[in-house]
Structure formats: structure tokens, C-alpha cells
Amino acid sequence: MRVDIVTIFPSFFDVLDISLLGKARAQGLFDLHVHDLRDATHDRHRTVDDTPYGGGAGMVMKPEPWGETLDAILDEAAAAEGGGDPPLIVFPSPAGEVFTQATARRFAREPHIVFGCGRYEGIDQRVFDWAAERARVELVSLGDYVLNGGEVAVMAMIEAFGRLVPGVVGNPESLVEESHEQGLLEYPSYTKPARWRDREVPPVLLSGHHAKVAEWRREQQLERTRRVRPDLYDAWLAEHGEG
Numbered sequence: 146m147r148v149d150i151v152t153i154f155p156s157f158f159d160v161l162d163i164s165l166l167g168k169a170r171a172q173g174l175f176d177l178h179v180h181d182l183r184d185a186t187h188d189r190h191r192t193v194d195d196t197p198y199g200g201g202a203g204m205v206m207k208p209e210p211w212g213e214t215l216d217a218i219l220d221e222a223a224a225a226e227g228g229g230d231p232p233l234i235v236f237p238s239p240a241g242e243v244f245t246q247a248t249a250r251r252f253a254r255e256p257h258i259v260f261g262c263g264r265y266e267g268i269d270q271r272v273f274d275w276a277a278e279r280a281r282v283e284l285v286s287l288g289d290y291v292l293n294g295g296e297v298a299v300m301a302m303i304e305a306f307g308r309l310v311p312g313v314v315g316n317p318e319s320l321v322e323e324s325h326e327q328g329l330l331e332y333p334s335y336t337k338p339a340r341w342r343d344r345e346v347p348p349v350l351l352s353g354h355h356a357k358v359a360e361w362r363r364e365q366q367l368e369r370t371r372r373v374r375p376d377l378y379d380a381w382l383a384e385h386g387e388g
């Protein structure tokens with residue numbers, strides 16, 4: 146899978162050299178390209194923003210550097226992918242649809258995603274409108290709060306979908322058992338020692354009785370989800386019923 150990131154803070158993504166994804170990159174499973182938006186400016190100050198038409202607080206990202214950078218990425222992709230689908234372009238934005246595990250699964254199946262990280266009050270609307278004529282464009286939000294820019298959001302999305310790309314995480318079963326994969330939060334986990342600071346591991350986990358362990362874990366998932374995330378619990382019940 147190929148990922149391009151456009152940002153005014155390229156070094157922010159240096160951390161992707163380490164961790165699980167760093168290994169996947171080294172193995173060629175995850176082809177990451179980070180682009181400095183300021184490389185597509187042509188003035189002495191490398192200006193990427195300007196005051197908003199109509200007035201108001203804050204600055205807006207100018208369209209020209211975005212157009213030039215995205216043109217280069219899309220032209221190269223069209224040449225390399227030879228008539229195939231254009232990449233998916235994702236703009237992180239608090240005005241977008243909320244990113245969930247379902248979004249992560251969908252992104253993990255894309256052969257090529259381009260992330261455009263906005264800063265300031267946003268990007269000139271015409272960039273989105275123009276990009277949507279050349280490729281599929283999505284605005285995606287992490288949730289109902291405001292970040293200063295899209296970089297942290299893109300990092301979170303890459304952490305979420307990158308580990309779903311086949312071959313990146315060692316044990317595929319570990320993916321199925323996690324929070325959100327089945328619409329429920331995960332069950333609590335324990336390891337040795339069996340007694341620690343006067344606290345015992347739940348005895349069923351030491352019983353060796355696989356069916357009882359599975360039943361206990363499912364009960365824990367349901368109880369925890371009902372208590373912490375009633376919204377998820379109701380959605381799960383609607384799909385699976387009381388049984």
C-alpha cells in the first residue's frame with residue numbers, strides 16, 4: 146500500500162520510521178511519502194496562508210500550493226498505476242465524517258491514500274471541489290473536538306489502518322479479539338503472577354476450561370460495553386439480540 150502525506154511539518158512523521166509500521170516500511174508493505182507543502186511555494190517567505198475573504202479571525206491555506214502538490218502526486222500515480230483508479234484523497238477535518246474501526250478497515254483495503262493536512266482555519270474550499278473532480282475525496286474527523294492541525298489525526302488514522310494491512314501485524318487473530326472489531330469493548334486481560342498485591346486473577350482463567358473462559362470473556366465484554374459505552378451496547382443489541 147502507498148501513502149502520501151502533504152503537510153507543512155514533514156518531520157512530524159519521522160516517528161513512522163520506528164514501531165511496527167517502520168518494519169512494514171522496510172519490508173516494502175507500506176510505501177510512505179511525505180511532502181512539504183512549502184516546496185510548492187514560490188515567494189521568499191514560502192507563504193501557505195492568507196486572510197479570509199469576507200473577513201473573520203484566523204488565516205486560510207492558499208489554494209495554489211495545494212494544487213501544485215496534489216497535481217504532482219496524482220500525475221505520478223496516474224503514470225505508475227496506468228489507467229487504474231486514482232488514489233483516495235483524505236483531508237482530516239473536524240467538519241468531516243467520524244473515523245471509526247469500519248473506516249480503518251476500509252482504508253486498509255485502499256492501494257493508495259493521499260492525506261492533506263490542513264492548518265490554520267482550514268484550506269480554501271476550491272481545493273476540495275477541484276480535487277473531487279480528479280479523485281475520490283473524503284473529509285474525516287477523529288471526533289467532536291478541535292485539533293490545531295491534521296497531522297495528529299493522520300497519525301492516528303495510520304496507526305489504526307496500518308496495522309490492518311495484511312502482513313503488518315504478526316498474529317491476525319489478535320486483531321479479531323480487540324475492542325471495536327466486533328462492536329464491543331475488549332475483555333480485561335491478565336498475566337503472571339496469579340496473585341499480585343493481594344489481587345487474584347479471576348479463577349476461571351486458571352481453570353483450563355476453554356468454553357467457560359470464552360463465556361466469561363464475552364460476559365465481561367458485554368458488561369463493560371453496557372457500562373462505559375451504552376451507545377455501542379445498544380447498537381450491538383440491535384444487531385445481535387439478547388442471545
Ligand code: 6GU
Pocket residue numbers: 236237238239285286287288289290291292293294295298
Ligand atoms: Cl481530523 N482535524 C482537526 N484539525 N481537528 C480535529 C480532527 C481533525 N478531528 C477532530 N478534531
